Amino acid sequence: MRIDFLDENELKARFIISDANIALINSLRRAMKNLVPSIAVDYVDFYLNTSYLYDENLAHRIGLIPIKTDLDKFNMPDKCVCEGEGCPNCQISFRLNIEGRRTVYSGDFTSDDPEIAPVYDNIPVIELYEGQQLMIEAVARLGTGKEHAKFQPVSVCGYRIVPEITIDAGRCTNCGDCIDSCARNVLEEQNEKVIVRDNMECTMCMECVKICHDRAISVEETGDFLFTVESVGTLPVRTIIKKGLEILKEKAEEMNSILEL
Amino acid sequence: MVEEQEKEDRPLTGDLMFPVRCFTCGSVIAQHWDEYKKKIKSGKSERDALDELGIERYCCRRMFLTHKSIIEELARFHGAVG
Numbered sequence: 001m002r003i004d005f006l007d008e009n010e011l012k013a014r015f016i017i018s019d020a021n022i023a024l025i026n027s028l029r030r031a032m033k034n035l036v037p038s039i040a041v042d043y044v045d046f047y048l049n050t051s052y053l054y055d056e057n058l059a060h061r062i063g064l065i066p067i068k069t070d071l072d073k074f075n076m077p078d079k080c081v082c083e084g085e086g087c088p089n090c091q092i093s094f095r096l097n098i099e100g101r102r103t104v105y106s107g108d109f110t111s112d113d114p115e116i117a118p119v120y121d122n123i124p125v126i127e128l129y130e131g132q133q134l135m136i137e138a139v140a141r142l143g144t145g146k147e148h149a150k151f152q153p154v155s156v157c158g159y160r161i162v163p164e165i166t167i168d169a170g171r172c173t174n175c176g177d178c179i180d181s182c183a184r185n186v187l188e189e190q191n192e193k194v195i196v197r198d199n200m201e202c203t204m205c206m207e208c209v210k211i212c213h214d215r216a217i218s219v220e221e222t223g224d225f226l227f228t229v230e231s232v233g234t235l236p237v238r239t240i241i242k243k244g245l246e247i248l249k250e251k252a253e254e255m256n257s258i259l260e261l
Numbered sequence: 262m263v264e265e266q267e268k269e270d271r272p273l274t275g276d277l278m279f280p281v282r283c284f285t286c287g288s289v290i291a292q293h294w295d296e297y298k299k300k301i302k303s304g305k306s307e308r309d310a311l312d313e314l315g316i317e318r319y320c321c322r323r324m325f326l327t328h329k330s331i332i333e334e335l336a337r338f339h340g341a342v343g
Contacts, residue, residue, distance in 0.1 A: 052335050053278070064281040066289055120292035123281055155288035156318075232282075232289050 011230060013237040016162065018224045025159055025225045032244035033145050033157050037076060038234040039069045039116065040150040041094070041138040048135040051100075051126055058126060062138050063150045065106045066119045069234045071243070073116070074142050091141040092116050100128030109138065116140075119233035153235045162224035163204050165196045171216035178208035178217055200226055279328055285320035297325055 006014040017025060044059040051058070075081070080090040094109035107121020128134060145152035165186065172194055179187045179194065184201040187194055187208065208217050231237045279294040293314045300310035311322050 061278065061281055064289075120289065122295060123289070123291040124279060124294060126278065149287060152287065155283075155286050230288060232287070 006226075008237065010236050011233060013227075013229050013241070015227050016224055017159075017227060020223055020225060022161075022225075025227070027248060028244055029157055029159060029227075031247050032154055032229065032240055033152060035144055035146065035247045036153050036235070036240050036243045037069075037071065037142045037144050038151055038153040039067045039074065039092070039140050039142055040148075040234075041065065041067070041140045042143065043139040043141075045137040045139070046135075047137070048133050050132045051128055051134055052132075053126055058134075058136075059138075061125055062136075063148075065123055065125070066232045066234045067140055068115065068117055068119055069142075069153075070115060071142075071235070071239075073113075076142050086139070086141075088112075091139050094138045094140065095136075096138070097135045098128060098133070100132040101130050103127045104134060153231060153240050154229055155232050156228055156230040159225045159227045161204060161221050162226050163199060163202050164220050164222050165199050165202060166218050166220075167194055167196070168214075168216040168218075169193070171214045173214055173216075175213070177211045177213075181207045181211045183207070280324060283318075283321040283324050286318060288318075288321060290316065290321050290324055294325075 001020050002018045004016045004018070006016065008014070041059075041063045044055070044062060046055045046058075049055055049058065053061075074092075075090045077084045077086070077090045080087065082090065084090075092112050094111050096104070096109050098104050098108060104125045104127070105121060106118040106123035106125055108125075109118060111117045126134070143151035174189070174192055174194060176189060176194070179189060183205065184203060186197060186199060186202045188197040189195070202219065204219055204221075206219060209219055229237050229241065231240060235243070279291050281291045282288065283290050293316065297310055297314060300313065301307065305313075307326055311325060316322055316325065
């Protein structure tokens, strides 16, 4: 198995995993989506809310704001020394006290720890009009995507099989029907021959195989997968991938130890 | 003084709450909202504005295109219900 990164930055990565099987790749995808923890607001104390929005509505909006996460700093609440009661080791609070008239942005929250703050400070949370006031304390904690989608560190996280497209030059009559039938422009004509332009774009719809009268095209699965991962900003993409693999390994080892008994 | 400055920097827009995340893919989009509105106001087409902001998928794009302000409607009934 090998991993090659095609392009990568802090928020988005595209890579190819070669010689793998689909079960493993899918479990990695699910681990990244559901099991990698990140911080989100989970509990909000409303001291005063005279805005146009209901408390619940507002709490939901605040929960969706991504917060920069440091996995070494916090424990999962159920594995913390406080046994889920809530202590500085497993939660962090954000305070806000603003009077209208103005828009409240995510950057207006004052955090206990300056390093743990909203990823973007220009997300509009609510608009306050004259005489309206908002005084809240939002408590954030670690959680996993299994529990609520707001804890998911990734937005887009999926893979695609990289196919092998072969064109039998002996059979092909260069009618060009396959080129027109392809919705993703995978094939093209060069020197009066049909060639594969970019097999990464292929979604294996098999339209070219169906339309070919001469049965010259074959599209086959390989053991290569094109993975796309996009982070919401709470964790860098590489950390998410690493953490996902770590969690998978942990689970496999746990299984092993059960079998040994 | 500070408050007055803030008023100018962050004017009220009359829009009620652009969704923080895209309903379909879950990517965070609200940080682009102010910028998007500025671009539209300056006469750019929606297509160009969204392309410049780097919003690629059509699920996220429709969040911008179809957003409708409802704060005025809500404000009319304020006091009657809460």
